[in-house]
Amino acid sequence: MSMNISSSNSSNLQTAASLLQQLNTISNPAGTGLPVSQYVQDLQEILQQELEAPIQNQISTLQSQQNAYSALQSALQTFQQATETLASLQSWSTTSASSTNSSVATVSVSPGANVGTYNIQVSQLAQAEMQVQTANMQTSATGTSSLAAGTLSIQPTHLNNGQAVQISISSGESLQDIANAVNQYTQQTGVAASVVSNGQGGYFLALSSIQTGSNYGFQVTDTVGGGSGGQFGFQVLSNAQDAEIVLGSPSGTSSSGSSGTTVTLTSSTNTFQNMIPGLTINAISTGSTTLSVVENTSGAKSAVTTWMNAYNTLVDTLRQDTEYTAPSSGATNGSSPTVGPLFGDPLAQSMVSELASQAMQTVSAVNSQMNSLASIGIVLDPSNGHLEFQSPSGFSSAVGTLPDGQQMFDQALTNNLSDVEQLFGVVNTTASQAIPTSGVLGNLYNYINVLLEGNPNGTGQSPISTAVQSLSQQQSTLQNYLNTVQQQIQQRVQQYEAQLNQLNEVMAQMQAQMQQLSAMFGQSSNKPTG
Known part of the structure; x- marks a missing residue:
């Protein structure tokens, strides 16, 4: 009987020792059992990678598209302003x-x-009219004067219908107070008064018209008391004249x-x-x-060149946003191509072709010999979509030469300026900018205005604004969904952490029980058998 017990105890001891060894071999820097913090961190990273990352990538893509449209909107506005500038006759002074x-x-x-x-x-x-006081100079500009009570009469030549303005002077009144009184009537008389120092301790009144020209002349009459004599002795330094x-x-x-x-x-x-x-x-x-x-003609040529550069900048922005770049021949298998944020976007793609079409179309109701930009030497470079003066060698290795675009344009300006202005749609105005309604500028302006403002009849919203709002709404929807996913991930991680902690507690209890069993069976094995 005791042999059977001893055999059973030996088997249990081996099993306990095996379990203890397995628990103690689990890598856990914090001690025996499962490394909860590490397992929780690993689970959170996995869930974030699988559930959060795709949503965040979508939000990032939408944000890039929205930024691209905002930059495109700015480029369109810049080109629109350049078009308004070139449409003004001021830009075409030859x-x-x-x-x-x-x-x-x-x-x-x-x-x-x-x-x-x-x-x-x-x-x-x-010249402006100027008269100055020559008698009874004062020792102070603002202090009590030695002047007697009297009247200053200022009669403008043309202002106030030539009616004089009477200004009363009190006995002992300061020069500055008198000047202030004169200036209260400047709108009627066109005369401004000031107190001037002669640099030797003397101060005197100076009266001057506020504008040059004969219309701003005036006369001054100075009387003391009820008499006819004066005390200022005004002298004319300059007469008003045209x-x-x-x-x-x-x-x-x-x-x-x-x-x-x-x-x-x-x-x-x-x-x-x-x-x-x-x-x-x-x-x-x-x-x-x-x-x-x-x-x-250099001014007109410079204005057109500046406008062409603005067009080219707009085209570069569009092409960069919509471009597709395939992997290079030396790239490793599985590498991804490079695409712009608006690659495949219908609106952006249509703008690339429509801008070129609007710029290079034939304009009706103008000289048939000068009814397009190409007819005056301005063409599109097929490699980048830029407006450029035609090169004699063209844009390929084709045999032969072409007319020099700059020479064609210079000759058109010199010999047919009015036709060139009509082709562009120049507006006869003295303003620095104008809204074109015809010609190349009118066609482009109308197209861009629809993109920025919507249809001219007021129906519909700007396609650019609509696209930006749609992208913003999509981002908001995805962000709300991402917030929900993050909450769910947090809940799942917390549950997982709680389960691991419970498992560690059970394993710790098992370990303690096994240690007790091991100690008990160890003592039993030391007793003598009967």
């Missing part, structure tokens, strides 16, 4: 002007100026063909604007000079 004596007069040119030469004699410059230039006919002849004809022009300022159409003359000093207006 003349320049110069003065042989810039110390006498300078000149600038605007659209509408005719080529020619103008002899200018500046006979007088514009600027005056004597203009010789263009090229030295009058419109009737007789030589020596002159015209006198006056201005209330030293600037004579559009008195000669398209010219602004600034008189500097009296004397003579010659103004020359000559043909110069």
